[in-house]
Amino acid sequence: MDCEHQQVWGRPMGAPLEHNVAGCAKVAPILQRIGDKWSILIVAMLSGGPRRFNELKRAIGGISQRMLTLSLRGLERDGLVTRTVTPTIPPRVDYALTPLGQSLEGPVSAISNWASAHHGAIEEARRRFDAARDDA
């Protein structure tokens, strides 16, 4: 059993999902990496095939050079993305999903489809919440 805190946390009070996530201390830092919005967008972009740095930067609007560099390095460190330098002049750098990164495409697709389907409802909820606070 990899989840060493399971015994401490895993009160048998809920659904399997609850058990699985909240029972596993090691999962939280991984969720932090892959749950990060830029990582999700990068994995989604690379699901179409290898991309160069500037292609990613253009496609993912609003990301800074520094944040894209940091996010790609994090994904490389996690074994989800490869960085390949071709020694042309100037050097060419391509990023691609590893097999492990490819296995994340399904979950990333589920989250992003959900966000895409429900962002209207969420924005409406935010407006109501903020209006209620202004009245208080």
Add this chain to the structure above:
Amino acid sequence: MDCEHQQVWGRPMGAPLEHNVAGCAKVAPILQRIGDKWSILIVAMLSGGPRRFNELKRAIGGISQRMLTLSLRGLERDGLVTRTVTPTIPPRVDYALTPLGQSLEGPVSAISNWASAHHGAIEEARRRFDAARDDA
């Protein structure tokens, strides 16, 4: 069509997933909320039914009082979680998923199952990456 930047960003160069995510500027801030590791853990915990603040705090180890308060308020603002105060002495506060929050259970489950299945591979990749940097 809700995604107003689709025309600008949506170069026809990849998979539907790539299109869907990177093509939609409005999705990124929503991913930022729901992708946050604490939000994923809270949604997972509440999938077992309503919980009180201190139940959540105990079950989700490592979260501070302040961060749990902020995360719950964000989820409430997004329309994913309700906060119900029962005027007992002391007052009792319960948190529960809304129907919109319940619709997030599937994607959250996909992400957390992936993280649970692959955290060993990711930790191994991190060790290799860090060792290669130390050698450089």
